Structure formats: structure tokens, C-alpha cells
Amino acid sequence: MTVIDDTQTSLAEIGALIRGARQNKGLTQAQLAERLGTSQSAIARIEQGSQNLSVELLTRINRALEADLLSIGGARASHLRVTGGHQLSGTITVKSSKNGAVALLCASLLNSGRTRLRGVARIVEVDRIVDVLRSIGVVVTWSADGRDLDIQPPAKLDLTSIDTDAARRTRSIIMFLGPLLNREQTFELPYAGGCDLGTRTVEPHMIALRPFGLDVVATAGEYHATVATDRPTDLRVVLTERGDTVTENAIMAAARHVGTTTIRNASSNYMVQDLCFYLELLGVRIEGIGTTTLVVHGSPDIRADVEYAVSEDPVEAMSLLTAGIVTNSEITVARVPVEFMEIELATLAEMGLRYALSPEYTAANGRTRLVDITVQPSELHAPIDKIHPMPFPGLNIDNLPFFAVIAACASGTTLIHDWVYDNRAIHLTDLTRLGADVRMLDPHRLDVTGPTHWSGAEISCPPALRPAVVILLAMLAAKGTSVLRGVDIIARGYEQLQERLIELGAQIETFRD
Numbered sequence: 001m002t003v004i005d006d007t008q009t010s011l012a013e014i015g016a017l018i019r020g021a022r023q024n025k026g027l028t029q030a031q032l033a034e035r036l037g038t039s040q041s042a043i044a045r046i047e048q049g050s051q052n053l054s055v056e057l058l059t060r061i062n063r064a065l066e067a068d069l070l071s072i073g074g075a076r077a078s079h080l081r082v083t084g085g086h087q088l089s090g091t092i093t094v095k096s097s098k099n100g101a102v103a104l105l106c107a108s109l110l111n112s113g114r115t116r117l118r119g120v121a122r123i124v125e126v127d128r129i130v131d132v133l134r135s136i137g138v139v140v141t142w143s144a145d146g147r148d149l150d151i152q153p154p155a156k157l158d159l160t161s162i163d164t165d166a167a168r169r170t171r172s173i174i175m176f177l178g179p180l181l182n183r184e185q186t187f188e189l190p191y192a193g194g195c196d197l198g199t200r201t202v203e204p205h206m207i208a209l210r211p212f213g214l215d216v217v218a219t220a221g222e223y224h225a226t227v228a229t230d231r232p233t234d235l236r237v238v239l240t241e242r243g244d245t246v247t248e249n250a251i252m253a254a255a256r257h258v259g260t261t262t263i264r265n266a267s268s269n270y271m272v273q274d275l276c277f278y279l280e281l282l283g284v285r286i287e288g289i290g291t292t293t294l295v296v297h298g299s300p301d302i303r304a305d306v307e308y309a310v311s312e313d314p315v316e317a318m319s320l321l322t323a324g325i326v327t328n329s330e331i332t333v334a335r336v337p338v339e340f341m342e343i344e345l346a347t348l349a350e351m352g353l354r355y356a357l358s359p360e361y362t363a364a365n366g367r368t369r370l371v372d373i374t375v376q377p378s379e380l381h382a383p384i385d386k387i388h389p390m391p392f393p394g395l396n397i398d399n400l401p402f403f404a405v406i407a408a409c410a411s412g413t414t415l416i417h418d419w420v421y422d423n424r425a426i427h428l429t430d431l432t433r434l435g436a437d438v439r440m441l442d443p444h445r446l447d448v449t450g451p452t453h454w455s456g457a458e459i460s461c462p463p464a465l466r467p468a469v470v471i472l473l474a475m476l477a478a479k480g481t482s483v484l485r486g487v488d489i490i491a492r493g494y495e496q497l498q499e500r501l502i503e504l505g506a507q508i509e510t511f512r513d
């Protein structure tokens with residue numbers, strides 16, 4: 001593998017590397033251009049070194065050549081050296097959510113007009129869906145300041161050219177089913193992938209979409225979908241699980257269904273609400289937003305030029321608050337979507353956390369309620385009852401891992417019960433390497449006993465997004481130097497997390513082999 005450092009390596013050398021890799025794969029310039037959604041002449045310029053290259057384009061070239069050829073600024077081979085045990089200070093602002101962004105990107109397929117998504121987080125999960133959209137002919141353009149995305153689907157999607165590599169790396173590809181079933185009668189999609197959290201079935205999606213006429217046969221890494229056209233006008237969908245993406249899939253299928261769809265046991269979590277607010281802008285009427293029964297009045301032809309600002313990420317908010325809590329610091333986390341943090345904040349208060357909330361204000365989407373939260377150094381103690389997640393309005397499943405490192409800072413034993421994922425809690429046992437007393441009672445339950453006398457260690461980054469960040473935050477608490485190896489996974493869901501923590505005074509250095 002070659003690491004690119006633009007101070008040392010000229011564009012011509014990069015161009016030569018790309019040419020070599022392309023030829024090794026037996027691709028013509030035109031074929032590579034096709035994979036990248038660009039022209040043959042652009043590839044010729046890149047290979048001659050006469051075209052400037054963005055990090056995004058380099059990442060896509062890497063992927064199109066299916067080679068670990070170019071490691072670009074902080075991707076795969078990056079590691080972090082953390083000098084911990086210091087307090088942080090200052091204000092850090094929550095970015096928009098990964099889960100809202102991916103749902104909205106999928107939903108933009110419903111709109112024949114132009115969708116402008118404002119304030120989209122620059123994260124790898126977004127890049128993957130953008131790559132998939134581009135590969136099927138959708139024109140997706142970042143604004144000059146890199147914050148907004150314009151999305152314009154073509155009249156006819158080219159599903160045969162789908163970027164399977166990008167698609168297989170994300171579970172969110174499953175959310176193409178809902179929008180596509182009203183556009184195509186038969187289509188194929190690659191299997192959904194994602195973090196190592198244990199088996200995550202897609203069966204609830206199949207059950208939810210059956211009333212819309214969808215039939216899916218899964219073979220050889222692909223879903224083969226066929227859609228029956230003779231469906232009743234008024235549909236009733238009962239979700240067997242109150243899952244977020246399954247609810248989104250049902251809503252997206254309903255959005256272009258001619259008639260009314262009633263969805264029961266719907267998730268009313270933040271990303272589902274983001275999706276509903278966007279669909280309302282498109283003229284789709286939805287009753288019951290924020291509740292578990294949604295009535296969607298579909299519209300077969302959606303054609304509107306709209307702008308929607310993705311709302312703030314409650315999981316990032318939890319991550320940033322945790323950074324302050326475990327370093328015993330006073331920091332302010334700005335733009336916290338408070339409705340989606342109520343249980344977390346109440347649980348933290350029970351554990352003795354002192355914090356102050358600013359008056360509420362409204363997010364750029366005009367709907368979500370935000371606050372700034374200032375956490376103060378506190379004497380924490382274990383809660384009396386176990387900490388466990390529930391579908392919204394319970395404690396967010398993705399916020400649970402942060403309670404493990406917080407519990408390790410509290411006196412007493414906290415029982416953490418992750419009933420949701422078979423394989424997420426186990427990654428949290430890496431905290432023991434930093435001195436924490438974490439005992440697995442079974443794959444779903446952890447006893448965490450604190451307070452911890454943290455000490456630095458070298459650890460390979462867990463292959464799961466939230467546990468990876470939990471270990472990084474514990475390293476901020478641990479006196480001395482720690483190394484977290486292979487941190488690329490963090491960029492799947494966090495924009496420039498290390499850089500933003502450094503602005504709060506964290507001592508983190510990125511290095512490569």
C-alpha cells in the first residue's frame with residue numbers, strides 16, 4: 001500500500017500509480033471512467049497528472065479499482081496516539097446525523113425534482129450512498145463549501161451499473177427497496193452490509209413491504225425483487241419490530257403509493273422524523289409524526305425542487321457529552337436535539353452528573369428542538385437499576401455503549417444490558433485494557449465497576465462504530481499515552497471527530513505506519 005502525502009508525492013506520480021492499477025485490473029480508461037461516473041478524457045488527465053484530485057475522488061478511484069492502493073489522508077492505515085488524563089474545555093457543536101442523511105439520500109429517489117440537502121455531515125457512510133446513487137445515474141453534487149448536496153434522479157435509473165462494492169459496505173442500501181418498488185417492476189440489489197454487530201436480519205423489511213406487492217428472493221449475494229402491480233388502494237402495514245430503517249422503508253414505499261397506508265408499530269425516532277419532514281415538503285401528507293401509528297397519503301408523481309436541512313445527531317451529542325464526562329471537564333455541547341436525549345439526560349442526572357441546559361431553540365429544519373448542554377465535573381455513582389435501551393422514546397440503542405465508559409468512571413457496579421445487538425457489548429470489554437473493571441455476564445450483559453484508575457494502552461480499534469469511539473474517549477480519560485490502531489471506522493459516522501476534540505484541548509495525534 002502507498003500512502004499519499006501531497007507534500008511529497010506529485011500529481012504525476014499519483015497518476016502513474018492509478019494507471020498501473022487500472023492496467024493491472026485490465027480496465028480501459030473508458031471503463032474506469034464509467035465506474036467513476038466521469039469521462040475518459042478526465043481519466044487521461046488524471047493519469048497524466050494534469051488534474052487536481054479531491055480526497056473524495058481519490059477514495060472513489062481506490063474503490064473503483066478494488067485495490068487497497070491509495071490511502072488518503074486519514075483513511076485505512078491511520079492510528080491515533082492519545083495523551084490522556086487532561087481536562088477539556090470550550091464548546092463543540094453537534095453535526096447533522098448519519099442516520100438522517102442516509103435515509104434522506106435514499107428518499108431523494110422518490111422525487112423527480114431536485115432535492116437540496118443542507119448541512120450534510122462529511123462522513124464515509126454518506127459517501128457510500130452517494131457513490132451508489134451516482135452509479136445508477138443520479139446526479140449528486142456537493143456545493144462549493146462542501147456542506148450541501150444536490151440530488152437529481154434521472155428519468156430512468158441504471159440499476160445494472162450499481163456500485164456493488166459501495167453498496168455492500170453499508171446496511172442502508174436496504175432502504176433502496178421502498179423507493180424503488182414504485183419505480184421498477186423487477187430489480188436487483190446487493191446484500192446489505194455494515195459494522196460487526198452480529199446478525200441483523202432484513203426479514204422485517206420484507207414483511208413490511210409485502211403489502212406493497214414486493215417479493216424478494218435472495219441468492220448469491222443479491223436480492224432479486226419483483227413487484228406486483230395490483231395492490232389495494234388502502235394498505236395496512238404492521239411492523240413486527242419497531243425498527244428505524246424498516247419504518248423508513250415502509251414510509252418511502254407508501255409515499256408514492258396511490259392511496260392511504262396505515263403503518264402500525266412505527267418507530268418515531270429522529271431519523272424517521274427527518275424523513276417525514278422532508279416528505280411533507282414534497283407534498284406527501286403524513287398523520288401521526290412522532291407517534292407509533294403513521295397514516296401516509298401517497299402521491300404517485302412527486303416532482304418538487306425542495307431544500308431540507310438534516311437535523312442534529314443525538315448519538316454524536318451523546319458521544320461529545322461523554323468526552324466531557326469521562327475527562328471530568330466543563331464543556332458545552334451545542335445544538336443537542338433534546339427530545340432525543342431526554343432519557344439519557346435523566347439517567348445521567350440519576351448517576352450524579354451536573355449539567356445545565358440553555359433555553360430551547362429551533363434547528364434549521366424548523367422542527368427539531370435544540371439546546372446547548374454544559375456538563376460540569378461531577379462525582380458519579382452507579383444507577384440502582386440496569387441501563388438498557390428501548391425504541392424511541394427510550395434510551396437510544398446507539399447511545400448505550402457510551403454508558404459503559406461513563407459507568408467505569410462512576411463508583412459502584414452498573415449493569416448494562418444490550419438486548420439489541422448480539423455482538424456489540426463484547427467490543428466494550430476492550431475497556432479492561434485501559435484499566436476498567438468490565439465483566440461480561442453473557443453476550444448481552446456487562447457489569448461495569450468503577451471508579452477506574454485509567455492507564456494508557458495500545459488497542460486495535462473495534463470493528464464497530466460506537467465501541468470504537470467509546471475506546472477513544474476512554475483513552476482521553478487515561479493518564480499517559482495510548483495508541484488506537486486502525487481508526488478508519490470512526491469516519492463512517494463522525495466528521496473530523498479527532499480534529500474537533502483537539503479544539504477542546506484533547507491531545508490526539510494521527511499517524512500512519
Ligand SMILES: CC(=O)N[C@H]1[C@@H](OP(=O)(O)OP(=O)(O)OC[C@H]2O[C@@H](n3ccc(=O)[nH]c3=O)[C@H](O)[C@@H]2O)O[C@H](CO)[C@@H](O)[C@@H]1O
Nearest residue numbers: 099102172200241242243244245246271391397398420421
Ligand atoms: C441507518 C440507521 O438508521 N441505522 C440505525 C437503525 O438501524 P436498523 O433500522 O437497520 O436496525 P435493525 O433493523 O438492524 O435493528 C437493530 C436490532 O434491533 C432489533 N430490534 C429492533 C427493533 C425492535 O422493536 N425489536 C428488535 O428486536 C433488530 O432485530 C436488530 O437486531 O436502527 C438501529 C437501532 O436503533 C440503530 O442502531 C442504527 O444506527
Ligand SMILES: C=C(OP(=O)(O)O)C(=O)O
Nearest residue numbers: 171194195398465466493
Ligand atoms: C449501528 C449503527 O448504524 P448502522 O445501522 O449504520 O450500522 C450505528 O450508527 O451505531
